[in-house]
Amino acid sequence: MDLVTLAGLLLAFGSVFLSNWLGGGEVILLLNLPSAIIVILGSFGATLMQSSIHDASRAISLAKWSLFPPTFDFSFARSTMITLAYKARRLSLIALESDIEQLSNEFAMRAFQMAIDGDEAEELADRLHDEANRIHDRRMSSVTFIESIGGYAPTLGIMGSVLGLIQAMANLDSPEALGHGIAVAFVSTLYGQGFANLVVFPIVRKLSSYADQELLYNQLLIDGVYGIATGKHPQRLERELTSYE
Template structure:
């Protein structure tokens, strides 16, 4: 689990509550369920209108990376590729059949299997590169879906404030109720800005970084497997792969 994300969220929200408390505000005024509903559900609904259910599901799956990020161990994979290169040079590509799942991920296994099956090295590189870009584009669409939620949140917050003010105006005959109603109304704006800038956009940025690293790892695997396929010397292959980290 990525405790940095949890720590960041805790610090971000604590700063808001601490500032409110130091300013003499009541914490209870910052807790408003209707405001949360219109901002969070409203933003999600607006994003769904412009997207498809498949994109929403993929975004939800990708969202778990914010707490459970993927691990791309370049050093470990580099050692595996070097061993495979030595084995293929000593025996043959067919001898790597038992090592197809050595990396523990689908992309690497498929790349190695295609090399073992005798796919032309140039065609192998092109196909794997296309697959890597296709995966990257699909991931970035999920990131864009999440960013869209953050884009709508501030506007929904303003709408929530307007609704709150409409309800507050109904209490013009009671100054005390009117003042409290206006205070609660502006909580929606706070929720909209806070949800977008303290939660959605930072998480989307972190996910984007993970997606970029995944693409780099896939390119690393492509270079390694294609190097093995053309019979590149293990030492030379190791030197080329050392540029990745």
């Protein structure tokens, strides 16, 4: 679990509640279920209208990365590629068939299997690069879905405030109830801004970073498999792969 994400969320929301408390505000006024419903569910519903259930499902699955991030160990991948390159040079490409089963990365396993099966090296590299780009495009499509939720949230917050004010105006004959109603009404605006800028957009930036790391990692694997398939000297291959970080 990514404790940095949790710490950031706690710090961000804690600063809001602390500022409210230091200003003499009541914490209970910041807790409003109707405001949360219109902002969170409303934003998700609006985003779903422009997308599909499939897009939403993939976005929710990708959002898990914010708490349980993927691991892209570039150093380990490079050392593994060099080890396999030496073995392929000493024995043969087919001799790596027993090694690919030990690779934990599905993309790498598929790439090596294609090479062992005799796919022409140039065609293999092109196909793998296309696949890596398609994976990245799917990731970014999910990131865009999540980002759209954050885009709608402030507007839904304003709508929630308007609804709250309409209800508050119904209590014009009761000044005390009117004041409380107006205070609660503006909580929706706070929820909309807070949900977008303290939750959604930071997560979007983090997910985008992970998606870019995954693309770079897959490119390292492709260059490694291509170098092994073409019989490139392991030392030369190692020098070329050192540029990946």
